[in-house]
Structure formats: structure tokens, C-alpha cells
Amino acid sequence: MLAPTDIQLLLARTESFAAQAFECASAADADAAIDETLWAEFHRSGLAMAAFPTSLGGLGLIESNSQSDLCTVLRLLGAGDLSTARLIEGHINAIALVCRYGTAAQQASLAADVRSGALAAVWGAEDAAGLKIVRQGNHDELRGRKILASGAGFVTQPIVTAKSGDDQYMFLLRIAPDHPVDLSGWTAQGMRSTATGAIDLTGMRVGPDEQVGAAGDFMRQPYLSGGAWRFCAAHLGAMERLVDLFRHHLVARGRGEDPYQLQRIAACVAAARTARFWVEEAARRFGSEADAETIVAFANMTRMVTERSALDIMENVQRGVGLLAFIRPDPIERICRDLATYLRQPVPDLAMSNAARAWLNSSLPVGEF
Known part of the structure; x- marks a missing residue:
């Protein structure tokens, strides 16, 4: 062996x-x-x-x-x-x-x-003021804060984005464990334990040792948008867990032969498998030598398919399980809250429309896109 x-x-x-x-x-x-x-x-x-x-x-x-x-x-x-x-x-x-x-x-x-x-972490979100690079005497330092920073309070090596004029740079920082953070604004219904909050970075010195890459690297494609398959993979895992829990619920209560429940479980399995096909193919393409536009378009379409599959699964599981699916500490209740929250990724409509436009502008048959 x-x-x-x-x-x-x-x-x-x-x-x-x-x-x-x-x-x-x-x-x-x-x-x-x-x-x-x-x-x-x-x-x-x-x-x-x-x-x-x-x-x-x-x-x-x-x-x-x-x-x-x-x-x-x-x-x-x-x-x-x-x-x-x-x-x-x-x-x-x-x-x-x-x-x-x-x-x-x-x-x-x-x-x-x-x-x-x-x-480590990547903290890109910021408020209207943004995170700026300012000159102080003979050195540069940051002015401003990051918001929606997951892991605030225990992540010690974050990459942050900051601007000097129109140029955006990345910096790899060292954050002290006792650096003040504000978690009071994180009142989302799900993903409660991500410690997502705001952190003021004003006064932190930055220079060549902290700067990662060159101006504009953070937004470079296909890595920025094409990498969206990674969070889709996490969504997929939660979806598969929900379907497994739904099956356990039906079998344990002897409701597996109910024709309406069979219809729901069939829809859940089909949705989960559909999402898995897309996510795994998006991951494969991300590691391939395909051109950046194609990788990004497929990843954007994968976001749309994954979201729709997740919403369909949650609806079927909640309808099939009933009130128990909304009562803590049933794991179905928590997973649905977390998944519904985590699905809310940036600019979903733009991602969908860009993917559709990429296919319209191509000459590929739909089965080869």
C-alpha cells in the first residue's frame, strides 16, 4: 500500500x-x-x-x-x-x-x-474618508481606518490597502494584540464570531519594508475577481452540510417517504451538485493558463450560480424542517443565518452583468464558455 x-x-x-x-x-x-x-x-x-x-x-x-x-x-x-x-x-x-x-x-x-x-488577513474595506498615506517629516504613515475588518482584535499580520493620491498600495502590517478595535458595529444576523469591526491605523509608519508589490497590484486581474471562487467554496461546504442535516432530519423522523419532502430533497441535492460543478471548475480555471478575462467571467458566473443554489437550498430546508429550522441551537438555524450573511458579497449585479457581457462578446458555444 x-x-x-x-x-x-x-x-x-x-x-x-x-x-x-x-x-x-x-x-x-x-x-x-x-x-x-x-x-x-x-x-x-x-x-x-x-x-x-x-x-x-x-x-x-x-x-x-x-x-x-x-x-x-x-x-x-x-x-x-x-x-x-x-x-x-x-x-x-x-x-x-x-x-x-x-x-x-x-x-x-x-x-x-x-x-x-x-x-493573517486582507482588510480592504474602508469608510468614505478612506485610508491614506501621508508624509510626516522624513517618513510615511497611515491616516484613517479600515472597516468590516474580519479578525479585528486577534489578526496580527493584515494586508491593508491605502492610497497616495490616485495610487493604491498594499502594506503588510504588524498589529499589536492590544491595538484598539471597535466591534460594536458588527450586529449582523450571521457570521457573528468573525470579530468583524473597525480599526484605526492612524500614525502607523509604513515604508519599503511594509509595502507589498507596486501601485495597483491589489486590483490586478484575474487574481482579484477570479479568486471569488474561494468564498464560493466555503459557501458550498455550508450548503452540503445543510443538505446532510436535512436528510438526517427526515430519516430520524420517518418522513423520508413523504412525496413533497422527496421533491425538496431532490431539489437540494441537484442545487448542491450544480454549485459544486461550477465551483470546482472555477478553481481549476483559476490555476490554468486561460486568459484573465475568461477566468474572471467564469468566476463571476460561479458567484451567481452559487448564490442561487444556496438560496434555493435554504428555502427548501427551512420549509421541509419547519419551525425547528428557526430555533437555536439547531445547527440548521445557525448555518442558514451565517450563509445568508456570507452570501452578501460586493457588487453581485455588476459581477453577473460583466459575466453575461463577456459571453455575449465571445464567439464560444455556451457549453465551452
């Missing part, structure tokens, strides 16, 4: 970690905080380092030929707990940006910090 590969071992550890996250999710939702023991397990499992190249002690999950494995990881995490999956997806995205645009010294530094227990 062949020994399991490093990736096979990672997937097994991911499945175990996701099961632990699922068990902890109800308490995390009630407390609006993920227990530190789960983050300790995240590091022990090897997941924290897995995205880095092998030369830095990782397994290369961000590399082009590993996107299908990364898709599986994110899907398993989404089935465990969407809040945890959201934070880990941000951690992986930060590593990808540093490894794509950063210097060798920045990559090695981030890898060392993560190996020592740090969590």
Missing part, C-alpha cells in the same frame, strides 16, 4: 479540524468569538502554513496546480463553520498576495510569524 501523500494527510487533518469547528460553532456564535483552542488546533494541524510554498515550510496550496486541493480544503471548512472558514480564507488570501507580489524577505518573515502562531 502506498503511503499517503502530504496533501492527503492535510485533507484528513482538515476534515478533523472542520469537525471540531462544527462542534464549537454553536458556542462561538453565542459568544460572538471563536475559542482560542480552535486556533491552536488550526496551527497544530498544519493548515496555517499549508498555503506557503514548500520552500517556506508549506504545502503550496496557493500554487496553480493545487487549486483543486485548496477548493476541497475550503469546502470542508465551510461545512464545519462558515465564520472559521471566512477567517481562514482571508489568511490564505493574504499569504497568496505576499507570495505573488512581495519580496523574498517579506515572504520569509510572514512564514516565520505564522509558524509562531500569527494569523
Whole structure:
């Protein structure tokens, strides 16, 4: 018998970690905080380092030929707990940006910090004032804040975007654990334990050591929009978990032969499988040599398909289970809240229309788009 590969071992550890996250999710939702023991397990499992190249002690999950494995990881995490999956997806995205645009010294530094227990993130959202780069004497520093920053209060290595004039730059910061954050505005119905808040970065010095890449790199395609498949993979995991819980509910109560319930479960399975086909293909294309426009268009269409599938599954599960699906601490109730919240990604109408326009302007048959 062949020994399991490093990736096979990672997937097994991911499945175990996701099961632990699922068990902890109800308490995390009630407390609006993920227990530190789960983050300790995240590091022990090897997941924290897995995205880095092998030369830095990782397994290369961000590399082009590993996107299908990364898709599986994110899907398993989404089935465990969407809040945890959201934070880990941000951690992986930060590593990808540093490894794509950063210097060798920045990559090695981030890898060392993560190996020592740090969590990374990407904080791009800001208020109307924005985050600016200002000159103070002989150095540059930041002025302003970031909003909707997931992991505020325990993420210590975030990538933030900031502007100087019309140019946007990325900076990899070191945030002290006791840096003030404001979580009071995070009153969303779901994703409660993501610690999403505002953080004022005014006065933080930035320079060549912190700057990642060049002006405009953060918005570069296909990486910005084409990478949307990653959060779709987390959504997919939650959808599959809901369908499994629905089946368990029907079987446990002897309602599996009800024709209307059979209709609902069939619709759920079809929707989940449809989303999986799209998400896995979007991941494959993201790692391919296809042109940027095609990758982005398919990812945008995947967003639309995933959202529609998730909404259909939630409706069928809630109708099939009834009032129990709305009562805490039933996991169906929490997962539906989290999924409905996490589905609200930026500019969905623009993503849909851009995808449709890309196909209209192409000469490809629909089956080959």
C-alpha cells in the first residue's frame, strides 16, 4: 500500500479540524468569538502554513496546480463553520498576495510569524474618508481606518490597502494584540464570531519594508475577481452540510417517504451538485493558463450560480424542517443565518452583468464558455 501523500494527510487533518469547528460553532456564535483552542488546533494541524510554498515550510496550496486541493480544503471548512472558514480564507488570501507580489524577505518573515502562531488577513474595506498615506517629516504613515475588518482584535499580520493620491498600495502590517478595535458595529444576523469591526491605523509608519508589490497590484486581474471562487467554496461546504442535516432530519423522523419532502430533497441535492460543478471548475480555471478575462467571467458566473443554489437550498430546508429550522441551537438555524450573511458579497449585479457581457462578446458555444 502506498503511503499517503502530504496533501492527503492535510485533507484528513482538515476534515478533523472542520469537525471540531462544527462542534464549537454553536458556542462561538453565542459568544460572538471563536475559542482560542480552535486556533491552536488550526496551527497544530498544519493548515496555517499549508498555503506557503514548500520552500517556506508549506504545502503550496496557493500554487496553480493545487487549486483543486485548496477548493476541497475550503469546502470542508465551510461545512464545519462558515465564520472559521471566512477567517481562514482571508489568511490564505493574504499569504497568496505576499507570495505573488512581495519580496523574498517579506515572504520569509510572514512564514516565520505564522509558524509562531500569527494569523493573517486582507482588510480592504474602508469608510468614505478612506485610508491614506501621508508624509510626516522624513517618513510615511497611515491616516484613517479600515472597516468590516474580519479578525479585528486577534489578526496580527493584515494586508491593508491605502492610497497616495490616485495610487493604491498594499502594506503588510504588524498589529499589536492590544491595538484598539471597535466591534460594536458588527450586529449582523450571521457570521457573528468573525470579530468583524473597525480599526484605526492612524500614525502607523509604513515604508519599503511594509509595502507589498507596486501601485495597483491589489486590483490586478484575474487574481482579484477570479479568486471569488474561494468564498464560493466555503459557501458550498455550508450548503452540503445543510443538505446532510436535512436528510438526517427526515430519516430520524420517518418522513423520508413523504412525496413533497422527496421533491425538496431532490431539489437540494441537484442545487448542491450544480454549485459544486461550477465551483470546482472555477478553481481549476483559476490555476490554468486561460486568459484573465475568461477566468474572471467564469468566476463571476460561479458567484451567481452559487448564490442561487444556496438560496434555493435554504428555502427548501427551512420549509421541509419547519419551525425547528428557526430555533437555536439547531445547527440548521445557525448555518442558514451565517450563509445568508456570507452570501452578501460586493457588487453581485455588476459581477453577473460583466459575466453575461463577456459571453455575449465571445464567439464560444455556451457549453465551452
